[in-house]
Amino acid sequence: MSKFQKIESVGIVLLNAQNKVLVVFKKMTKVWEFPQGTREENEDLLETLKREVVEETNIKKFRLVKDFRKKTYYRFRRDKEIFDKTVTYFLGITDEEVKLSEEHEQYRWCSFEKANRLFKHENHKEVLKAVIRRLEQPLIFLD
Numbered sequence: 657m658s659k660f661q662k663i664e665s666v667g668i669v670l671l672n673a674q675n676k677v678l679v680v681f682k683k684m685t686k687v688w689e690f691p692q693g694t695r696e697e698n699e700d701l702l703e704t705l706k707r708e709v710v711e712e713t714n715i716k717k718f719r720l721v722k723d724f725r726k727k728t729y730y731r732f733r734r735d736k737e738i739f740d741k742t743v744t745y746f747l748g749i750t751d752e753e754v755k756l757s758e759e760h761e762q763y764r765w766c767s768f769e770k771a772n773r774l775f776k777h778e779n780h781k782e783v784l785k786a787v788i789r790r791l792e793q794p795l796i797f798l799d
Contacts (some may be wrong), residue, residue: 657773660737660738660739660740660741661738661739661740662696662739662741662742663694663739663740663742664675664695664702664741664742664743664744665692665693665694665695665704665732665741665742665743665744665756666692666693666695666704666705666708666743666744666745666746667689667691667692667693667708667743667744667745667746668690668691668692668705668708668709668718668745668746668747668748669690669746669747669748669787670690670691670709670715670718670746670748670749670750670785671748671749671750672749672750672751672765672768673749673751673767674767675768676765676767677760677763677767677768677771677775677784677787678690678691678700678713678753678754678763678765679764679766679771679775680712680713680756680760680762681760681761681762681763682759682760682761683758683759683760683761684759684770685728685797687766687775687776687777688764688771688775689775689777689780690745690773690783691709691712691713691782692708692712692743692745693707693708693711693712697713697798698715702720704715705719705720705746705768707730707756711757711762711795712756713755713757713762713763713766714752714754714755714756714757715752715753715754716752717748717750717751717752718749718761719748719750719798720747720748720797720798721746721747721748721749721750721790721795721796721797721798722745722796722797722798723790723796724745724786724787724790725744726744726745726782726783726786727742727743727744727745727798728742728743728745728770728779728782729741729742729743730777733741743779745783747787747790754777758784768784768787768788772784773782781785
């Protein structure tokens with residue numbers, strides 16, 4: 657009998673001063689993605705986001721765009737379990753340098769076009785499209 661488990665994660669599209677986007681290459685899955693991670697019990701989304709950004713990139717200071725959240729959904733199987741995963745993406749800017757976690761092999765600050773070519777999964781491409789649309793308007797940041 658298959659098991660079914662819901663997973664809630666958060667991710668971030670981080671931009672630097674040169675308007676380049678941060679992408680990381682995950683060792684386990686061998687794909688380029690945005691920094692992201694799973695929410696732990698008793699954490700809200702922003703707490704998870706801050707923890708995951710530090711864990712994965714060692715970036716401690718970043719500003720979040722107030723009105724950007726993009727959710728993606730997908731289902732995957734691991735062994736006999738089926739997972740239903742929701743990822744809520746935020747948009748942020750930083751001027752800090754990246755120091756990768758052991759979870760990733762490499763990172764790049766790249767153009768939107770290059771990031772789009774690196775992404776294997778359509779969900780990442782959809783998030784990037786939403787970011788590009790959002791950047792057409794003035795940015796308002798969370799305090």
